Amino acid sequence: MSLNISYDQSLKHYNSFGFDYSAEYFCILNDQAELFELMDFVERNRCQLTMIGAGSNLVLKGDVKGLVVVNNLKGRKLIVGESPADFTFELAAGEVWHDAVEYSVRQGLYGIENLALIPGTAGAAPVQNIGAYGVEIKDALLEVEVFDIRTRVFSWVSALDCDFSYRESRFKHEWKDSHIVTKIRLKLSTVVNPKLSYFSDSAFDSLDPSALEIFEKVSTIRREKLPDPKRLGNAGSFFKNPIVTDRVYQDIKKSYPNLVAYPYGVSWKLAAGWLIDQAGWKGKCVDGVGVYDKQALVLVNYDNKVADNLLALQDSIVTDVQQKFDVVLEREPIALG
Structure with missing residues (x-):
């Protein structure tokens, strides 16, 4: 395994505003094991490490010193819980968030349907504590797998230890330069439990719309209001x-x-x-x-x-x-x- 690290790489296609600044060093992370190589490179070159996802929640305002890494880790699986109605949804950090939400609702699972069409990756979701239509990621999050760049150890952190608040988390502050999100686990359920407080009374035909119906309604609203x-x-x-x-x-x-x-x-x-x-x-x-x-x-x-x-x-x-x-x-x- 060998990382492909480039020099003076344009970041125009790695931020959704399309601003054309450069990274001093740049690579795409496709495997967790490559993190150890990344750490070797950072130590050898004595440079800063900056991890990004889809670049959809980023204002790039200048060239970036050090190594910029796009987190492209892939993988997702559903794990049956203690009750047949309960599931744990595990996502690697580089999974496209909207695709993961769509997958979950098509399995008939409630929990993240209100968060449809939010751009970005699964790994960025807890960092920002993404939210929409009365639901935040913290409401469904069980735990986050992180890589501690100081100790080079992977561990799972409980959602309760992430210090979530409105669009805030420990990852944006205390852990900003020391922890990399590699996976997340969400709690989902087949039990009908729609969160409808942010919708009009006439938004749905039923008082208990399915997760898929909510997903489709949110997607329609967001496409009408927000530019691609x-x-x-x-x-x-x-x-x-x-x-x-x-x-x-x-x-x-x-x-x-x-x-x-x-x-x-x-x-x-x-x-x-x-x-x-x-x-x-x-x-x-x-x-x-x-x-x-x-x-x-x-x-x-x-x-x-x-x-x-x-x-x-x-x-x-x-x-x-x-x-x-x-x-x-x-x-x-x-x-x-």
Whole structure:
């Protein structure tokens, strides 16, 4: 086994915005055993290791020093649980997330159907604690297999030890430079258990739609609202939905009765797309980048090779929303470079 490591590799096709920056060193990881070779290379060259997946939750804003590795580990299997209704779904980190969700619902399993058509890989899902339509990956996650680059040991980490919160996890902070996700395990079930709080009352014909019906509805909604990154550069939702206190929510609600928000414990989660739309940005195009006309939460890149104009647009939107609502928006995609 020998890794194919290239030098000064363009990352244009490895980030969904299509920004054309380079990695000092680059390779694609296809086998877990290759991780030991990667560690040897990193130590020999005294360089930083950066692991990426599909690049769909990434703002590449400059050349990347050190070794950039695309996690392309493949493999998935269903394991029957103690009850005939319960299953563990094991996924290697490089599996395409949407394909895995589709596979699960076609087996009649509930648990991740609301997370259809989220771009990216299985390994990135717990890092970002991906979520949509009232469900987060932490709700279905059992454990994560990680490779500790300091000790070169594989181990399983319980979901309870991942410090999940809204679009946050231990992998984004404490473990960012020390742990590589290699597999995940999800708990799924044949028991009818739809999560429908984020859908309209007329979204489904039945009060208990199947996992496949929910999957198809979510896929349809997302295709109507979100641009295909293969055709128009984007990273999906660019801003997190801000979490605010009840007092802040009530203050905004007085001036804007049509405010879109959802209960979040004792707080409120405001719809960032609604805030951006109200600030007048929806559909605007500036210097080759813009705000998608069907969903203000999505920033798009039309023809820029570098990220400067996109980051300037980001800053303008954040400033305007803060001035209008006294709420600070936070970028969701991870910056690199």
